[in-house]
Amino acid sequence: MPLSHDDVRELDRQDPLAPFRPRFALPPGTIYLDGNSLGAQPSAAVEAVDALMAQWRDSLIQGWNQGWFDAPERLGDRLAPLLGAEPGEVLVTDTITHNLFKLLGYITEGQGITEGQAQARPVILSEGGNFPTDGYIAQGFCRFGGFEHWVVPEGESFDAYLDERVAVVVLSHVHYRTGRLRDMAAITRQVYASGAEVIWDLAHSAGALPVELAACGVRYAVGCTYKYLNGGPGAPAFLYVRRDCQDRAWQPLSGWLGHASPFAFEADYAPAPGITRFRTGTHSPLACAALEASLALWQEVDLALLRRKSQRLIELFRDALGDCLAKHGIADITPPEAQRGSQVGLVAPAHGYAIVQALIARGVIGDYREPGLMRFGFAPLYLSHEDVWQAAQHMRAVLSEGEYLAPRFKQRGAVT
Amino acid sequence: MPLSHDDVRELDRQDPLAPFRPRFALPPGTIYLDGNSLGAQPSAAVEAVDALMAQWRDSLIQGWNQGWFDAPERLGDRLAPLLGAEPGEVLVTDTITHNLFKLLGYITEGQGITEGQAQARPVILSEGGNFPTDGYIAQGFCRFGGFEHWVVPEGESFDAYLDERVAVVVLSHVHYRTGRLRDMAAITRQVYASGAEVIWDLAHSAGALPVELAACGVRYAVGCTYKYLNGGPGAPAFLYVRRDCQDRAWQPLSGWLGHASPFAFEADYAPAPGITRFRTGTHSPLACAALEASLALWQEVDLALLRRKSQRLIELFRDALGDCLAKHGIADITPPEAQRGSQVGLVAPAHGYAIVQALIARGVIGDYREPGLMRFGFAPLYLSHEDVWQAAQHMRAVLSEGEYLAPRFKQRGAVT
Numbered sequence: 003m004p005l006s007h008d009d010v011r012e013l014d015r016q017d018p019l020a021p022f023r024p025r026f027a028l029p030p031g032t033i034y035l036d037g038n039s040l041g042a043q044p045s046a047a048v049e050a051v052d053a054l055m056a057q058w059r060d061s062l063i064q065g066w067n068q069g070w071f072d073a074p075e076r077l078g079d080r081l082a083p084l085l086g087a088e089p090g091e092v093l094v095t096d097t098i099t100h101n102l103f104k105l106l107g108y109i110t111e112g113q114g115i116t117e118g119q120a121q122a123r124p125v126i127l128s129e130g131g132n133f134p135t136d137g138y139i140a141q142g143f144c145r146f147g148g149f150e151h152w153v154v155p156e157g158e159s160f161d162a163y164l165d166e167r168v169a170v171v172v173l174s175h176v177h178y179r180t181g182r183l184r185d186m187a188a189i190t191r192q193v194y195a196s197g198a199e200v201i202w203d204l205a206h207s208a209g210a211l212p213v214e215l216a217a218c219g220v221r222y223a224v225g226c227t228y229k230y231l232n233g234g235p236g237a238p239a240f241l242y243v244r245r246d247c248q249d250r251a252w253q254p255l256s257g258w259l260g261h262a263s264p265f266a267f268e269a270d271y272a273p274a275p276g277i278t279r280f281r282t283g284t285h286s287p288l289a290c291a292a293l294e295a296s297l298a299l300w301q302e303v304d305l306a307l308l309r310r311k312s313q314r315l316i317e318l319f320r321d322a323l324g325d326c327l328a329k330h331g332i333a334d335i336t337p338p339e340a341q342r343g344s345q346v347g348l349v350a351p352a353h354g355y356a357i358v359q360a361l362i363a364r365g366v367i368g369d370y371r372e373p374g375l376m377r378f379g380f381a382p383l384y385l386s387h388e389d390v391w392q393a394a395q396h397m398r399a400v401l402s403e404g405e406y407l408a409p410r411f412k413q414r415g416a417v418t
Numbered sequence: 419m420p421l422s423h424d425d426v427r428e429l430d431r432q433d434p435l436a437p438f439r440p441r442f443a444l445p446p447g448t449i450y451l452d453g454n455s456l457g458a459q460p461s462a463a464v465e466a467v468d469a470l471m472a473q474w475r476d477s478l479i480q481g482w483n484q485g486w487f488d489a490p491e492r493l494g495d496r497l498a499p500l501l502g503a504e505p506g507e508v509l510v511t512d513t514i515t516h517n518l519f520k521l522l523g524y525i526t527e528g529q530g531i532t533e534g535q536a537q538a539r540p541v542i543l544s545e546g547g548n549f550p551t552d553g554y555i556a557q558g559f560c561r562f563g564g565f566e567h568w569v570v571p572e573g574e575s576f577d578a579y580l581d582e583r584v585a586v587v588v589l590s591h592v593h594y595r596t597g598r599l600r601d602m603a604a605i606t607r608q609v610y611a612s613g614a615e616v617i618w619d620l621a622h623s624a625g626a627l628p629v630e631l632a633a634c635g636v637r638y639a640v641g642c643t644y645k646y647l648n649g650g651p652g653a654p655a656f657l658y659v660r661r662d663c664q665d666r667a668w669q670p671l672s673g674w675l676g677h678a679s680p681f682a683f684e685a686d687y688a689p690a691p692g693i694t695r696f697r698t699g700t701h702s703p704l705a706c707a708a709l710e711a712s713l714a715l716w717q718e719v720d721l722a723l724l725r726r727k728s729q730r731l732i733e734l735f736r737d738a739l740g741d742c743l744a745k746h747g748i749a750d751i752t753p754p755e756a757q758r759g760s761q762v763g764l765v766a767p768a769h770g771y772a773i774v775q776a777l778i779a780r781g782v783i784g785d786y787r788e789p790g791l792m793r794f795g796f797a798p799l800y801l802s803h804e805d806v807w808q809a810a811q812h813m814r815a816v817l818s819e820g821e822y823l824a825p826r827f828k829q830r831g832a833v834t
Contacts, residue, residue, distance in 0.1 A: 027475045036479045043475045051471055051704070058651055059443045059459045062783060063452045070651060097699025099673030100516065107562055130685065135674035135699060138687035142672030146523055147562060153685070228700070235474055235486060236702035256558030257515030258551035267787065269546065269569070271554035283513025283551060284644070286652035286705040288467070367478060371683065 004321050005391065013318075013387040018304075019311050025299060026232075026384040033389045033396075035368045038178075038206060038345050038379025041232030041296075050295035054288050070287035075278060077290060078240060080297040084231075084305065085204065085223070086214035087242055093277045094227070094240045094293065095285060098205060099139045100255065101224040101241040102172065104280055106143045107254035108243075109170050109199050109222065123169035123198070124150050131156035133178040136203055140172055160189070164196040171198055175213065176206035176343030179375055180335055183207070183343050187218040194219070205229060208240075210344040210381075211312065212305035221247045230344070230381055231300065233293035241280055248276050257282035303383065311382035312344040315390045319346055319378065322394030330401045335375075348376045359411035360400045366393045420737050421807065429734075429803040434720075435727050441715060442648075442800040449805045449812075451784045454594075454622060454761050454795025457648030457712075466711035470704050486703035491694060493706060494656060496713040500647075500721065501620065501639070502630035503658055509693045510643070510656045510709065511701060514621060515555045516671065517640040517657040518588065520696055522559045523670035524659075525586050525615050525638065539585035539614065540566050547572035549594040552619055556588055576605070580612040587614055591629065592622035592759030595791055596751055599623070599759050603634040610635070621645060624656075626760040626797075627728065628721035637663045646760070646797055647716065649709035657696055664692050673698035719799065727798035728760040731806045735762060735794065738810030746817045751791075764792045775827035776816045782809045 005013075014020055026042045028034060034042055057065045069076070078092035085092065095101070106126060113123060126140050130153045137153065144151040154163050160171070171193050176183050186202065193200040202223040207213050209230030215223055223242040227233035252273055258264050260281040262272045273279035320334065327334055327348065335347040350357055351374035358370040368378045380390065400406055421429075430436055443459045444450060450458055473481045485492070494508035501508060511517070522542060529539060542556050546569045553569065560567040570579050576587070587609050592599050602618060609616040618639040623629050625646030631639055639658040643649035668689055674680050676697040678688045689695035736750065743750055743764065751763040766773055767790035774786040784794045796806065816822055 029476045029478070032478070034478060040474075040479045040481075042478065043471070048471050048475075051467060055459070055464050055467055055708075058456075059464075060445045062445070062448070062450060062458065063456045063785065064783075065456075065651060096512075096516075097673065099699035100512075100671065103671055111562070133674075134677070134680075134683050134685075137685060138672050138674055138677060141687045142668060142670045145668060145672075146527070146670040226700075234702075234704055235481060236700045236704065238702075239699070252558060252561060254558045254562040255516065255519055256554050256561075257513065258549075258554055261550065261554060264550075265788075267550050269550075269553060271557045283515035283655070284642075284652045286650075286654075286702055288650055288652065288708060289702040289705050292471075292704060367480075369479065372681075 004324055005318065007388070007391065010318065010387040010391040017311065017387065018307055019382055020386070022299070022303070022383040023386060028384060031365045033366045033393045034384070035366065035378040035380065035393060037381030037384070038210070038229050038377065039369055040228055040235055041230060041381060042384050043234070044232055044296045044299050046295040046299065047234060047292040050291040051288065054291040065287065073287055073290040073294070074281055074285055077294055077297060078277065080294070080301065081240055084213065084300060085208060085242060086212070086216050088216070088245065090277055091245055092240055092242050093280050094238050094290065095281055096239055098203065098224050098226050098239045099135045100282065101239055101280070102136060102139045102201065103143055104253040104255050105201050105222050105224065105241060105243070106140070106170055107147070108251050109201070110147070110149070111252060112250035113169055123167055125152050125167045126150070126170050126172065127152045127154065127163055127168050128172040129154050129156065129174070131177070131179060132174050133203070133205065136172050136174065160192065164193065164198065166197060168196060168198040171200040172203065173200060174203045174206065176210065178206055179347065179371060179377070180337065181206070181343045181345040181347055182337045183211070183341050186214070186220065190219050206343050206345070209300070211309045215242060216244070220244070227293050231293070232296040234289065236289065237293045238285060238289055243277060243280065248279070253280055255282040259283060308382050312380050313339050315380040315382065315385060315387065316344070316346055318387055319380070319390050319394050322391050323397060326398045326401050344380045344382070346378045346380070348378070349374045350376060353406050356406040356411040357400060360406040360408070361396055363411070364396045364400065366396045420740055421734060423804070423807065426734065426803040426807040433727065433803065434723055435798055436802070438715070438719070438799040439802060444800060447781045449782045449809045450800070451782065451794040451796065451809060453797030453800070454626070454645050454793065455785055456644055456651055457646060457797060458800050459650070460648055460712045460715050462711040462715065463650060463708040466707040467704065470707035481703065489703055489706040489710070490697055490701055493710055493713060494693065496710070496717065497656055500629065500716060501624060501658060502628070502632050504632070504661065506693055507661055508656055508658050509696050510654050510706065511697055512655055514619065514640050514642050514655045515551045516698065517655055517696070518552060518555045518617065519559055520669040520671050521617050521638050521640065521657060521659070522556065522586055523563070524667050525617070526563070526565070527668060528666035529585055539583055541568050541583045542566070542586050542588065543568045543570065543579055543584050544588040545570050545572065545590070547593070547595060548590050549619070549621065552588050552590065576608065580609065580614065582613060584612060584614040587616040588619065589616060590619045590622065592626065594622055595763065595787060595793070596753065597622070597759045597761040597763050598753045599627070599757050602630070602636065606635050622759050622761070625716070627725045631658060632660070636660070643709050647709070648712040650705065652705065653709045654701060654705055659693060659696065664695070669696055671698040675699060724798050728796050729755050731796040731798060731801060731803065732760070732762055734803055735796070735806050735810050738807050739813060742814045742817050760796045760798070762794045762796070764794070765790045766792060769822050772822040772827040773816060776822040776824070777812055779827070780812045780816065782812045
């Protein structure tokens, strides 16, 4: 039986994560189910950014000796426990796209492929329907580096593709469209058994659920911090390289801040030991400041509780929608609990875009991806059970009253 | 005869650029001669950053449709007039290091080298003693892409090196150590005559003097915005590609925001037309906001006046130092006016570091680069003639009273 308004309020009273909610600034009248695209703002981020601006004003160049310079490693160390990693294994830098390119170059050089030897393993393998930038940068890497790019059609098994020609597999831990969660441990083992390496993209799992990189035997990963990790729009991404894999090769974007002695101004590049060699150019301390404030908050989060609430919210949302989806021909493609991240996917081929717009008009922010897919992300730190229950009531009203048929909801515009 | 204190105050009263000074926030008691490393803060940047943070809070994901998305092109258009470029030819993105890699890949693919053909032009040429990241990324590019990296020793002519094997030359417009300004038009012609391309690095000339890319026939350039352009620490860099050279090839960091239809989520990369194809991943609207405030101010600047004041300040500084440099064995390596940017270089092999520290203790911020080089940058928008005159008096006192010999000024620390 669907829960009542009183029921969900009681769930909020009992919610051990409820104290996090007031630490986020959310606009009044908004139920934000798009934290899987851009996370909400931790109030502490505003103070951190103010402080950084004051530091630029007052310390000027000396700011680089007052915490700016080490931000990529320091923030990486704060991220590490959220990923099941150790300090010194995570670097906050650049974007996922850049970091994938760096790791593809690093891994394949480490495999002895780019040193003029025969390309015994000439293939980069990625998955169809993956977030496009992962495929696009793999294509750029292959075109430029002389590799082949193979794509496994969405939903197909890797078995038929993982042969002795594959150098590296690029995989999303949680799929951006379907929300499907991969079995990281099993796939990692399978890839290693074939002699290849795998780079996991954690864009939709970091901060959405406990990630256990070390326990799953993972050596390489990338991810972003502006979704569930609430680092702010365009916040710097991260990469993970397991400690025993950090000193194998150059990464191709060999900039001065990845040099062993950046201020010696030596003529020749020499990669820094450890995770620092994956730096490229000068990072933005301003962008890091907002993220650092969010990561401070994340240190207090119990990830098992986060996962439990995430799944409770998803179930609550679907229960509260009841039979209204089926009645309107909307398919729920959300995978079962053990195989999903923290989002719900609903497919309405003809009206998906308009339904999302009608919901936005009611203050319920989800997003839309062609063709027909409505995505709703559940960020447990700032969503209450009542929020999610009310979002479902709005959806029922939009559907039952045909609000989405209004002409003003038909106009398309780009939404990231 | 050296100018008196009254003389320099009179120069300030007559200075047409004086009204810019109160629009910068400078800490009291500081004379900042390090704008060639990190520019001072325009007060408007604080308001712009506050507004961006409020936009993240209130608009959340919709912020991407409210100016965030187009920032790389919009800011590029604002930069263009400072570079002698047209709208649509400059993109604000990533760092110089990334942008050099992109252009090296783009140009050499356009030359037909990376498409499986023989590498008719297998060499990337750069200059010795250049800012290290330019050489380091050229090395990474060459190692990864199968090119050779040649270095012209500092001060030597390019003539002996520019043969039919050279694909691309990477050159600084103003040298970061010596402040030497290259003859952009002549060298560009010379490189083209050899059949190669040249990428100009404008890190120390953009915002320091009028740059005339179109008039000099330049096709490719990169630069940064956190020095003379006052965009803030780690502010995004830029790249320039002349309009008729924009659709020749892929650039290797082929991320989703450089795709022709980033929101179509197509399987295959297809480069966007125009300058947009040089985007990679998701940029930081926060970092862009600070820069945009500075670029708004720059729209009002007359670059001929800027150049005139820059050179006047340099002469004033050297005149006011009088014979004290020679007396203390300090060499002035600043090139003559027509061949310099906006900095003074003084070499004191044994005591350079300590002298800079003693000046900092007096509130005069310059910087130091091994071996022995003291650099003083002259940013005409926020430096008065009186500032520069006083800085020279401080230098005279530091030298004549032997202040730099105090043990506390001997300790080395990294300064960016």
